[in-house]
Structures are given as C-alpha cells and as structure tokens.
Amino acid sequence: MKKVGIIAVEQTKFEAARVESGFSDLVFETSGPAVKKAGLTRDDIDQIVTASQDFWDGRTISNFAVSEACGSYLKPESKVAMDAAMAVFYGLARILSGAYKTGLVTTHCKMSQGPQNVIYNAVFDPMYQRQLGLDFVNAHAFQARAYMEKYGVGPEQWAEVTVKNKKNALKNPKAMDGRELTIDDVMNSPMLADPIKELDCMPVSDGSATIIMAEEETAKKLCDKPVWIKGFATYMDNYYFGDRDLAEVGALEKSAKRAYKMAGITDPKKEIDVVELTEFFSYQEPMWAEGLGLCDRGKGGDLIKDNISTQDGSLPINASGGVLAGNPHTVAGMVRVIEACNQLTGDAGEYQKDGAKTAVVQSTTGPCGQSQCVMVLSTD
Amino acid sequence: MAETEKMVFDGKLDINYKYASGKVTGKFYDEIEENKKIFGIKCSKCNTVYVPPRQTCGPCFTTMEEWVEVQPTGVVTNYTIVNYAEPLIQPMEPPYAQALIKLEGADTPFIHLIGEVDVEKVKIGMKVEAVFAEEKTGNILNIKYFKPVE
C-alpha cells in the first residue's frame, strides 16, 4: 500500500450541551484550526469526507449544514453515515486511488439535541423489533450478559474500566467527564438494564473532530511527523442478535487480522504501543481488547489489574479517557484516531506514552458492535 | 456589549410511516393472527431455521422458501430487566423483562418480552410460552409477550 499520512488533527472540548454552537459552528471550531496546523489553506484541500447521522442531527442530508464550515462548497465532498473512523477510511481510499493528494475528514454530533433512546429505537427494524422498546442501553445489555455468561467476566471488572477511563480523562483537557470514582460508585449507580448501570454507559455529549491527510510526498513536505495509516480493515456482523453469538467478536477479529497483516504486525501484544478503542459501554473495552488480540478471550478484564492497559501501563488503552469520558456517537471513532495520532507525535501531554511508535484504533457502528473497523497507525 | 442570549429552538420530526411487510413477514403474521401458530423459515443450504423468518439467509446468501412450524414454547437464552422509563418507545411499564427466546424447532433466538412474571425471577434457561394478543396489532406485539411455563 502506498503511504498516506495524517498531518494535522483537531478536536473540540467535549461538553454535555454546546447550546451556543450549531453544527456548522462546531465543525468550524475544528476544521479551521486543523487546516492552519497543516500549513494549508482551503484551496489546498482536494477533497472532504464528512461523517454525520441524519437521525442524531434531526436533519435530512446532515452534511448539507456544514458545507462552509468544512470548506466543501465547490469541492468534492461526500458523507459517510457511520462512525467517523469509516470516513477516514473513505478519505484514505480517495487518496490511494490517485485522484487526490490531500483530504479533510470531519465529523460532528450533538447528542444533547435529541431524545437518545428514541433515536436509537429507530435502528431496530419495524417488522420484528421496534415495538419491543429496544434502545441503545437495553440492546447492549444483551451483549454484556452474553459476554458475562460465556467468559465468566463481570460487572466488577467493567466498573474498573469506568474508574480507569474517567480518571484518565482528568489529564485530558478535551475530555468532558474526568473524575475520581471508586468501584463502589460505579457498582452503586442506578441499574438501567441489567447488567448495565448508569456509570457503565457513555455520557451524552456534543462535539466535533477533524483530521487532515495527505499522500506521502505532500505529507512529508508539510509535516515533520506525519502519522502513517499502515493498515485498515472493516467487517460486518449479523444484525439480528439471535443470528450471532453476542459474546463473540468475529467481525472485530477479522478486521484486526487483516489490518495487522497490512501493517506487518505479527504479535500485537508486543508490537503495539497504545490503543484507543470505542467503548460505548464499560464492558466493551475488555471485549474489544480481546478481539484486537491484546489478550486471550475472557482475559480483557485482567489488563487493568495487571497494570497493562492503565495510563502508565505497558499498553495503555484509552489513556485519553475514551468514550466513557464523553465523545458523541459518530465522532467517537475520529477522536480515537486523533488521540492515537497525538500519542505518536508526542502531543498527548500529561498522558503521553513515552516512545509510542505504533498505535491501534478500533471503532464500531451499529448495535452490539455489528460493524467493526481497525486501523493501525505508525510514525515509521 | 451585553452578553448574547443562548437560545434553544424547538423542533420535531413527526412523520408517519407505512412499511410493506413483504411476503415472508406477511405469512409470519398471518399465521400468528389467524392460526396462533409461529413459523420459521429454513435455509436449503445450511438448514438453519430462522425465527423470525426473513427472505435471505445472510451467510449463504440464499433465498429461503421452506416454512417450518416451530413450537410456541421455548427457552430464554439471554435477558435484561429494563428499569428506566421511556414512554415514547416502551411497550410495558418498567421494570419489565426483555429476552432472547429460542423456540422449540428454531435455531435462532429472537427478542421479545416476558410478561406475567416477577422480573427478579427471569433467568437463562427459563421455559416460556407465547401469549398471543387478543386483537391484531399489526406488528410483533401480535405475540403479546412470553410467560413462564410452570
């Protein structure tokens, strides 16, 4: 694969409700600085990919709203209606096709503006599922339970994830919900849909994120430390929960395998320095870590105890605070990319992992991790 | 300069939808409404019996045509108790039980509700049977819920 580098990144400070900012304001808050950081102007951006969701925005053709804000008017723009990491993939494909040298990928979401459970209920098909009251939280309770039953893992381990990530976020000025919690705080938080409790869930937040990417020569010319996209893969799992074993992570394992192969990674446990993954719920961090091959199946919960995935551990996972510290739907995966880039360029501030050279990003769209994607980033 | 007022505008998307069920889902509902029977559909290639029935077997990418009657009884393979209220979308008053239920004769469990039960007592492996709605609902609530079998 030819090399494509990420040469600038920007994210908003995430907040529970950005009342003063519309979608375009939020996008411009990251697209403008990102273009400047890259040493470019709007004229230098060959193509734009946006990621947003009409349902969350309450707006048909939700990319319509951000044309000026991302500089896409009279330019080739397209919208990926999935997690924004998939928009990075499309931006990458457009550059690898040879049609473009540079690209801006941006995403936005304001969860504060709509009824989250009602919006998610519309994910479930009107034939067999929608009238059953399924939403984001209670649907994922099935996966949490399946994981618990099959691998003997449990809510105490997941509580450690919440404690770790909210604490990690205290060092991240962009994170929304950094705080000191105890395992008891999490275990005593209201039970929403057994076994998922309130503090197991991502909080509601608003924000946007932008990256600028470029093909090898342009990237090297513009940037001292481009972050190269070395591998990327994505696979889709079954839709109906009964059609798959919810405790398994087949689509993620396949994505990881292919992305690692592209990047030449043979031993992920040793060759990866930092991981940013998309844990909408605390149980997902160990589950996705297992799918990424960072430990054996069912052993994801030990990564914190063994001081591996902690902020100062040997393989930090979500040193930034992750999605549990507050990143909205769709934007979440892009923030993972940005946090991974910051680690690789040495810009992760107080939570910098020294000498990080290779990072892995995971993101997901759809109920219970139906669509998965894995990206390998490296400074080499 | 005075501080600008932050304003929030109300908006609402209120659209009625009329979903065509297709023939497969249509038969599934007809059998429930007319005959109080539950049918699955079988893939001729991998022999999986899918409940609820749909036209395409995803893994084989075949069009399924063979109907298989399954029992209105089955077991709970997974569940959750919903403790919060979301009146716009919820079919029951919380706390209520949502479960994956594998009917006898089916290979795939499907999501439904458990009624007539103390939610504390719902567990994996619990035997349940379908309680059909007295009147047509035109949706999956044609099965009102599943209740525990003694």
Added chain:
Amino acid sequence: MGRKVAIVGTGQTKHKARHSDMNIVELINQAVNRCLENAELTINDIDAILIGNMEHFEGINLSDMWASDASGALGRCGMKITTGGSTGTSLSSAAYYYTASGLFDTVLCVGWQKQNEGDTTAGLVSATDPIWERASFAGAFGTFGGAATQYMMETGLTPEDAAKVAVKNKRHGRLNPYAHLHLDISVDDVLRSPMLAYPIRMLDLCPASEGACAMIMTHEDNVKKVTDKPAWISASVCRHDSAFTGDPPFFLDLRTLRSAAKEAYATADIKDPMKDLDIIELYEPVTWAELSFLEALGIGEGGKVGELLAQGVTSIEGSLPVNLSGGVLCTNPIGATAMCRVAEAAIQIRGEGGERQANHKVNTALATGYGGNWWSDLLILKSSL
C-alpha cells in the same frame, strides 16, 4: 494514478409507486441479485458493499445494519454513504475510488429508496436549517419554481420548451421496462396538468418512486475475466455547494455542474461535448433542469438548448440522446435515482438497452447526479480507455 476500474454489471428492480409485496431489505436484495446475475458473479466474488438511501424517508436509523443480510454486506466490508439526491452517484464514485485504490478488488454499490413508506416532503424539509429556513421551505417544488421562473426570464425559454423535455423523456421511459411511469403525453397534456408552483406543473416534475439499483465494479486485471463489454470509468468529479438554500445561483448557471464538467472533460479528453459524447444520462428533477443542466455541460448554451430539443438532437433518434432511460421524470427512488443514471450509461455502453438502446454505437457516456443544495456529481464512462 490508481488502477483502472470498470463497471461490469448492473441490476435494478422495476421502479414503481409502491412495492407492497417486498419490504425494504427484499427490495435491496432483488437489485443486488439482478446485478450479480448481470455480471455473472456470485456474492463470494464481492469484497465490499456500499449502500445508501435517505434515512428520514423510511425512518430507519443505520439502515445498512438491517440490510446487511440482504445486501450481502454480512462478513464483508459494509459501508453507508448518503448525500441526499446524489446518494447514487456518491456511491458510484466511492465504489470507483475503493476499487482504484487497491483496497478492494471488486465492489458492489447499491442505492435504494421506498419513498412511499414515508412522507417525501416532510423528510426533505428537514434538510434545511431548522432556525432560518425550515419554516418557509416548501420542499423541492417551491425551490424549483423560483429557479425556473428566473431561468425562463433570463433565457427567454418558455413552458412549451420545458414541456417538450417531459414529452421526450416519457417517450423514452415507455421503452424502459424498469421505468416507473409509462406515460404517453403531449406538450398540451403537460401545459394543462395541475400547476404546483409556478411555472412547475405536475407533468414537469419527477414522481416519487420505490426501487433499488446496483452496480459492480472491478479493476483492470480482473475485468477481462468477468466481461467482454466493460464500461470503464474515465472521470468521476463531485462538487457540493453552500449550506443555505438561497446562496447558490440555481438554474441560471449550475456552477457545481459547470465546474465538474470542466474538470471531467479535461480528464476524459472531451473537447467538444456535442461531438465527443454519445449519450447523456442527466439527473433532471424537473423539466427545466434538463435544459439548464445541459447548458452547464456546455451543450446549447445561451438558451439554444431549446432548439436542440425541438430538432430531436437529444431524442433517441438524435445524435446526442439525453435520458434514454426516461430520466428522473419517469423514475425517482431518491437513494437510487443518481445510480440509475450511471447504470443506464453503463447499460448503453454494454449494448444492453433493448428497445431503448441508442441507434448509434455508444463509446462515451456522461452521467450526472444532483442533490443537496444544488450539488453535482459527474461521471464519464467509456467502452475502452
């Protein structure tokens, strides 16, 4: 540059007002299966599925997830790309880029819509700014009415000229078994049809359809194994416009299309579009749009496009047929509409147009997509590169 890419198969459902015998995913599945059949491939030959629609039209959030079994995305890369009316061309271009990039060898893209399961105008009004524009935006009709009035004033073209577009495209549509409307109409019929928003009458406007359209693309080393009549992608260009509906210059000069055409003509070595193009499939949501958009493509500029139409140049018998499929005026399942344009261009190059096949050999075909706020996509296909 990346790898060369060709369309090696197309498939679509019959487009009609209501597919009451198929649900959403079954409709998608029919187009996908017909496409595989046309390409003589199986789903196992496909590496990625790109899918799109307009979500609020059916009220399905993350609709690609429910469709994953039926679209073939299960166990593969599945990706959703949606850009409103231009979704179909956005998907076509994405399939091209993914294949050219080397990330995937063979990609299937499918656009779909079941417009009559919801409320098109309600779904569309929510595209506008909720604070500044939503209360006064009258759906597509209102915008097109104002735009057409302005265009008529500037060019001197008349409602009769526009009506001739409807007559031509409906005549072509009668030859296309997949087209939604099979209407036999005269200029008088158009001019007597109900006035919706001056000067747009009922027969000036596209219908609301249900349908799906799919295409398969593969790269140069693979093409020969699959087909002896590939439709190569020679250019793929996209231009979007501003966030407020009042900002772009509308029909007077569709600046997005003019800009796209300039780049695409350079890429595809089109010096004189009248001579170098064999057919055009144009995304014309109303009759007036065909006139205006052809001008933006450099055809019949200065209002001369009316004469070309009157002389039959753009009819099936003419030297540059426009919308042999019947166009959007006959068929409009929005998420599929723009892909139908590209698919028809490929069908004509592959000589699979049946009764609607152009009279002359089609070596170079141009297809456009239109959507959002006066956005344009443009693809040029060729029988050889």
